[in-house]
Amino acid sequence: RAHKRGAFMANPCFTQIHPTCIPVSGDYQSKLTLMSESLRNDGRVWVPKNIKDTKKHPNDLSESERDYYLERIYPAFGNLVPRDVASRAAKYVCDEGRGVGETGLAVYLDFADAIERLGKDTVEARYGNLFEMYEKITGENPYKQPMRIYPAVHYTMGGLWVDYNLQTTIPGLFATGEANFSDHGANRLGASALMQGLADGYFVLPYTIAAFLSKEIRTPTIDTNSPEFAEAEASAKTRIDQLLAVQGNQSVESFHRRLGKIMWDYCGMSRNADGLIKAKKMIRELRAEFYRDVFVPGTNEEYNPELEKALRVADFLELGELMCEDALDRNESCGGHFREESQTPEGEALRRDEEYAYVAAWEMTDGDKVEWTLNKEELVFENVELKTRSYK
Numbered sequence: 001r002a003h004k005r006g007a008f009m010a011n012p013c014f015t016q017i018h019p020t021c022i023p024v025s026g027d028y029q030s031k032l033t034l035m036s037e038s039l040r041n042d043g044r045v046w047v048p049k050n051i052k053d054t055k056k057h058p059n060d061l062s063e064s065e066r067d068y069y070l071e072r073i074y075p076a077f078g079n080l081v082p083r084d085v086a087s088r089a090a091k092y093v094c095d096e097g098r099g100v101g102e103t104g105l106a107v108y109l110d111f112a113d114a115i116e117r118l119g120k121d122t123v124e125a126r127y128g129n130l131f132e133m134y135e136k137i138t139g140e141n142p143y144k145q146p147m148r149i150y151p152a153v154h155y156t157m158g159g160l161w162v163d164y165n166l167q168t169t170i171p172g173l174f175a176t177g178e179a180n181f182s183d184h185g186a187n188r189l190g191a192s193a194l195m196q197g198l199a200d201g202y203f204v205l206p207y208t209i210a211a212f213l214s215k216e217i218r219t220p221t222i223d224t225n226s227p228e229f230a231e232a233e234a235s236a237k238t239r240i241d242q243l244l245a246v247q248g249n250q251s252v253e254s255f256h257r258r259l260g261k262i263m264w265d266y267c268g269m270s271r272n273a274d275g276l277i278k279a280k281k282m283i284r285e286l287r288a289e290f291y292r293d294v295f296v297p298g299t300n301e302e303y304n305p306e307l308e309k310a311l312r313v314a315d316f317l318e319l320g321e322l323m324c325e326d327a328l329d330r331n332e333s334c335g336g337h338f339r340e341e342s343q344t345p346e347g348e349a350l351r352r353d354e355e356y357a358y359v360a361a362w363e364m365t366d367g368d369k370v371e372w373t374l375n376k377e378e379l380v381f382e383n384v385e386l387k388t389r390s391y392k
Contacts, residue, residue, distance in 0.1 A: 001315070002160060002175070007168040008361040008375060010181035012158035012319065013327035014336040017269050019086040021152040022137055023106035032152035033137055036130055040079045040086070042114035042123065043147070045070050047098040047107050054100050058108055058146045069093055074391045081391045084269075084336060084349075087151035091269050092347070094150070101148050108146035115143065151269060155193070156323070157184030157336055161361040161377075165208035166200060169363075172216075174209055176200040181359070186335030240300050243310050248293030252310045255290050259283065259313070259320055267324050272340040276328040280321055287317040287370075318370050322362060325372060332356045353386050 003009045020039055021032040046068045048054050053061055070089060071078040081089075090107050093099065100106050115123050120143060124131070131142045138148070160168050160175040162182055167174050177197040184192060266279035290313070298304040333342045333349035334356070342350045359377040364370075 002168065002170065002173060003319075004364055004367050005170065006363070007170050007173060007175070008161035008363050009319075009322060010158055010161035010359050010361045010377075011184070011186070011326065012156060012323045012362065013267070013271075013330055013360075014157040014184065014186045015267070015323070016154040016157060016336050017084055017087040017151045018154040019083050019090060019151045020109070020149050022134060023101055023148050023150040024103060032150070033133075034152070034154070035134065035147075035149065036127075037083065039109060039127060039130060039147070039149075042118070042126070043079065043109040043111050044068055044113060045079050045086070045090075045107055045109055045149075046146075047093045047100060049098075051097045054098060054104065058100070058110070059144075067093070067098070077391045083154075084338065085391055087269050088338060088347075090149075090151055099150075106148040106150045109149045110146035111142060112146070153264065153268065157181065157187065157192075158323075158326070159184075161359070165212070166204055167208070167212070169361075172212065174205065174212075176205050186337055239311070239314075240307065242291070243294065243296050243307065243314070244300060246291065246294050246296070248295045250289075250293050250295060252294060252296065252306060252313050255286065255294060256309075256313045256316070258286060259316060262286070263320055263323070267320075267327055270338045270340050271327045273328060273331075276324045279324045280328070283317060283321045283324065284370075287321075290314065290317060321370065322372060326360055326362065329374060330356055330360065348390075349388075351386075351388055357381075357386070 018034055018037070020035045020037055022035060024032055046066045048056070048061055049065055049067045053065060070081060070086060073089065074081045074085070079086075093107060094105055097104070100108060111123060111127075123143075134140070134142050134147055140147075155178070159179050159181040162168055162175050162180045165174075166176055166180065166182070168180075177200050178193050180196075180200075183196045183199065262279050262282050266275035266282075294310060296304075296307050296310045298306060300307065327337060327339070330337060331339055331342060332352035332355070333339050334351045335349075338349055342352065344350050357379045359379065361375040361377055362372045363375055365373045
């Protein structure tokens with residue numbers, strides 16, 4: 001809503017993928033269950049070396065029949081490589097046909113060595129709540145056989161562009177915490193949302209917004225009968241009435257699920273130009289179908305969660321396209337953004353700092369046609385030298 005009113009959206013393509021999730025078990029799921037990254041401190045990730053062994057019980061496979069691929073590819077970091085590296089590696093081995101489980105979209109996370117080395121009591125003290133959650137969901141005991149995990153989308157690092165006072169491009173509109181882009185860049189850190197909420201809330205906003213409000217102390221009370229209030233109310237009412245009037249044949253949830261599948265397939269762990277162009281076209285077609293055939297039950301005069309969901313999915317159908325637009329424009333790989341056209345011969349991320357060291361701040365220039373203009377905030381580093389990390 002703020003973006004459509006003129007606030008720039010920054011770095012929407014930077015998407016954090018979490019490698020340690022309970023795998024999908026059917027089409028009925030809209031999300032995967034997130035497990036803690038701490039599991040990789042002691043768990044070892046592996047898949048069978050041979051495709052013919054993927055349907056065997058993991059305990060029946062000997063050490064020589066297992067591929068501890070993170071330890072093999074990244075001997076310096078092993079199972080502790082950053083989450084985007086671990087996620088892509090899991091995708092690669094599953095794409096090769098060596099994924100496990102009914103769907104083939106899973107790898108093993110094995111605690112047998114940790115239990116033997118540390119003892120079951122120590123492992124239980126560290127991860128007991130996670131093991132219990134896993135067993136309740138899957139019916140499998142991770143003390144006796146390896147967990148099955150697969151990557152899932154965690155959140156986007158992008159958000160409303162703000163200056164150092166946390167003010168957006170709309171004067172007087174401040175955005176804090178996960179709503180803005182300020183502390184993320186293309187990183188892949190755990191707890192970054194917690195850090196951003198604390199930093200913005202404790203150390204920045206109390207001082208910056210106070211400075212802004214001090215200049216407004218003599219501003220008289222704004223009359224709610226002014227034309228701007230009437231226009232905003234009429235616009236919101238028109239939007240709500242439009243959705244309720246469609247009375248189509250498809251649920252809001254079905255559109256949300258289809259959008260999520262498009263984003264996962266073409267703007268997920270890895271992206272390429274052809275896929276992103278296809279995704280943009282598919283999202284525009286889905287958006288047109290949404291306004292033509294969505295069914296929102298109930299009325300506007302009652303508590304209506306389906307209407308609220310419809311309004312949010314309508315926003316997602318625009319933001320999803322913007323994520324693809326930004327990912328298509330940034331033809332490099334960096335942290336939470338991996339373009340298949342920009343990788344090393346070993347399949348690692350290949351940054352292009354000389355061309356893309358900037359914040360991409362997108363301005364919606366036509367809300368009806370859903371079109372954007374790119375603004376660039378160049379990044380200048382005075383005290384650090386940009387370097388590409390190696391985890392091998």
